[in-house]
Amino acid sequence: MSDTAKQLGRKLSAQEFSDSMLDNAADYYRGIARAYAETENVIAVLSDLRTNSSYVYYGKAANMLAIDTAKARRQIPTIWEEEIFRIVHPDDLHRKHLEELKFFDFVSSLPIDIRGEHYLQSHLRMLSKSGAYVTVRHRIFYFCNASKGSVRMALCLYNIAPGMRSATEIINSVTGETIDLTEHDCTDILSHREIEVLRLIEQGISSKQIASLLHRSVHTVNRHRQNIIEKLRVANSTEACKVAKDLGLL
């Protein structure tokens, strides 16, 4: 992340959070998303993790895909861009979700000042206007809060790339080095206690019973449950179990 973005981040975190300040930050990153859509004709989705909302910029490449851009929404009250997800091959959509999580974990494992030096690149099959799947290059950039290091914004770019064959990789955009995502160990995403709780949830045991089994309060168990859901970026406990299994955590 550049000095300007750092400065913006510092400014934001130094102030009390007022809505106008946060709107400015969103404007700033929306400008970046728009720049990509206009220059490279990509579909650019900017997700604001704080407000749980997204902005979609349909570059001209969207015309080739099975998206009715005239009807598609530009602003979405969630970080999940359904208009795009519904045309991604189901197997790839699941893989995309896991890769995003792993990348999130990878970025969080880095020192704060170099979190902006990496992006994820993968390929997805997406439904074209003609009804066939085409290969799409998918890139994810995370913009972090400069002082606290938390991921504030995620930028997903989609462009049609018929010849693309490479594996999912993390690219260090400063040195050009690449890291195979499968080499990143993400068994630390959940704590031992959280895994313990999730195993019991999976068995259909209620929070009250789990609390009793672990000699903890129901409040504590529910807090674990909430943390698990947030860490795995899913909607509920059932999805959390599925994702944790795919990550090899359960």
Place this chain on the structure above:
Amino acid sequence: MSDTAKQLGRKLSAQEFSDSMLDNAADYYRGIARAYAETENVIAVLSDLRTNSSYVYYGKAANMLAIDTAKARRQIPTIWEEEIFRIVHPDDLHRKHLEELKFFDFVSSLPIDIRGEHYLQSHLRMLSKSGAYVTVRHRIFYFCNASKGSVRMALCLYNIAPGMRSATEIINSVTGETIDLTEHDCTDILSHREIEVLRLIEQGISSKQIASLLHRSVHTVNRHRQNIIEKLRVANSTEACKVAKDLGLL
């Protein structure tokens, strides 16, 4: 190019040219250059072909190259970015210049409304801090005036890409299709008359003598000379002869 950029272009061309209007357009495209430098850590050079000036944004990748970014200029009164050119391998710099010209010719051969759908991608050897050459991915985007189609701005992006091996190609960013640049015939860059004039210039014949040989006025010959220099984007007639030869025009 998106609707916003088109609108901007229309606005600009519909008005009488005032300096403030043009400054706004430059601001707009500088925002795009900055977005790339911040998101992908690239070196981004935005050249304004109308005012013959450039703006350079040194993303973090510049730290790996033999550029003293603290001393390097951010604004240059020319479209040629010397700070960067001096660290490009001389053979690649010459090739870059020819490719840029061919791509310029290619873009100009397209219908106006699709000129923003292509970019050029090549690789260059650039001098790293350690004194060795590293492979750099080089992309060129031309932003055209939406109503007149003339290239207004050129955006060059440089990022370190050690594994890059592919040939120079024109990429259609809407469809993902690629065109080998060598397949583009650029023998039409100069007219027959211009080639005739350049052949005589190469032989050391003066404008006055050329005028006499071709039964034209000295004024007309000088106009041809100026057009040749502009079309080949060189500084003088000597360079024009060299570039025209490399393009196979002489």
